[in-house]
Amino acid sequence: xxxxxxxxxxxxxxxxxxxxxxxxVLTASLLAGAAACGDSDxxxxxxxxxxESAAAGETSLEAEVAVDxxxxxxxxxxxxxxxxxxxxTYAPSREPATVEVTQSGTARxxxxxxxxxxxxxxxxxxxxxxxxxxxxxxxxxxSATVREFTSVDELRAAQFSTAxxxxxxxxxxxxGIVRELGLAAPADATDVARAAVEIAANAISDATxxxxxxxxxxxxxxxxxxxxxxxxxxxxxxxxxxxxxDGDVATVRLDQSAPDPSDTLTAPAPxxxxxxxxDVETYEITGSGExxxxxxxxxxxxxxxxxxxxxxxxxxxTGKRTxxxxxxxxxxxxxx
Numbered sequence: 001x002x003x004x005x006x007x008x009x010x011x012x013x014x015x016x017x018x019x020x021x022x023x024x025v026l027t028a029s030l031l032a033g034a035a036a037c038g039d040s041d042x043x044x045x046x047x048x049x050x051x052e053s054a055a056a057g058e059t060s061l062e063a064e065v066a067v068d069x070x071x072x073x074x075x076x077x078x079x080x081x082x083x084x085x086x087x088x089t090y091a092p093s094r095e096p097a098t099v100e101v102t103q104s105g106t107a108r109x110x111x112x113x114x115x116x117x118x119x120x121x122x123x124x125x126x127x128x129x130x131x132x133x134x135x136x137x138x139x140x141x142x143s144a145t146v147r148e149f150t151s152v153d154e155l156r157a158a159q160f161s162t163a164x165x166x167x168x169x170x171x172x173x174x175x176g177i178v179r180e181l182g183l184a185a186p187a188d189a190t191d192v193a194r195a196a197v198e199i200a201a202n203a204i205s206d207a208t209x210x211x212x213x214x215x216x217x218x219x220x221x222x223x224x225x226x227x228x229x230x231x232x233x234x235x236x237x238x239x240x241x242x243x244x245x246d247g248d249v250a251t252v253r254l255d256q257s258a259p260d261p262s263d264t265l266t267a268p269a270p271x272x273x274x275x276x277x278x279d280v281e282t283y284e285i286t287g288s289g290e291x292x293x294x295x296x297x298x299x300x301x302x303x304x305x306x307x308x309x310x311x312x313x314x315x316x317x318t319g320k321r322t323x324x325x326x327x328x329x330x331x332x333x334x335x336x
Contacts, residue, residue: 081220
């Protein structure tokens with residue numbers, strides 16, 4: 001049984017979105033898995049390994065697939081902050097902005113009777129062009145189009161060479177809550193590229209900072225509580241602090257936790273037999289980071305988030321332990 005609460009779908013772009021284990025930042029090991037499972041339809045590493053960008057006009061997209069963004073989170077203001085206060089709301093972008101989103105990470109899985117598996121995801125970067133336009137009720141329809149994929153790993157770069165042109169769209173309220181999410185893949189995209197970009201799209205959507213509806217100033221603190229698709233700890237609590245505010249540019253610090261994990265995990269057996277039930281000895285999910293957000297842009301302008309997962313499961317009938325450890329990093333940086 002996979003110790004993570006979700007497996008990568010055999011064919012991505014499913015109609016119901018599975019929330020990631022650690023919200024914005026637990027994606028690196030799954031990308032490693034996507035690369036591993038995509039060998040059969042991957043191009044020769046010598047072809048396309050440079051991560052060439054694709055012009056939007058040269059890419060034929062399939063019909064957009066709507067994906068369920070999950071239930072709306074609960075937002076609670078803890079401290080309004082000091083100095084001048086105002087309600088922070090997103091607005092349509094003035095012009096497209098290009099942002100580089102870089103992911104990296106390491107995951108280690110130990111299952112009884114099998115050799116430990118280590119997935120290393122070297123730094124890999126999606127270059128995205130983002131924009132947003134007005135929608136109804138003060139919302140915006142934001143989009144991000146993949147312009148380029150680069151990786152220090154030539155095989156990985158070749159596997160994801162069909163990612164350019166992939167377009168992600170989402171509708172967010174003025175407070176940043178994502179109401180709708182859609183994905184449109186290039187017609188010639190491989191399954192591994194589809195899977196990788198879908199996972200990245202979920203992470204980027206989750207990285208949208210949600211603001212309280214009350215007026216806030218520097219030093220303000222608020223919590224955003226989400227229900228996610230996790231069989232052990234279905235609640236994620238993100239605590240934000242407004243570090244600075246300069247016009248439409250806000251810098252926030254965030255910390256994330258998964259409170260009240262279950263004592264047991266029940267999941268389908270890999271061989272299709274009866275469900276497997278394990279005792280949960282340890283289940284710790286933490287995340288932290290700092291993001292710079294332009295309220296008139298589709299994507300964070302700058303910043304880094306880090307996450308870690310520590311999970312230990314015990315088979316109550318044998319006492320055998322299954323462990324899963326992961327550390328991952330997600331970085332946003334404006335591109336020249």
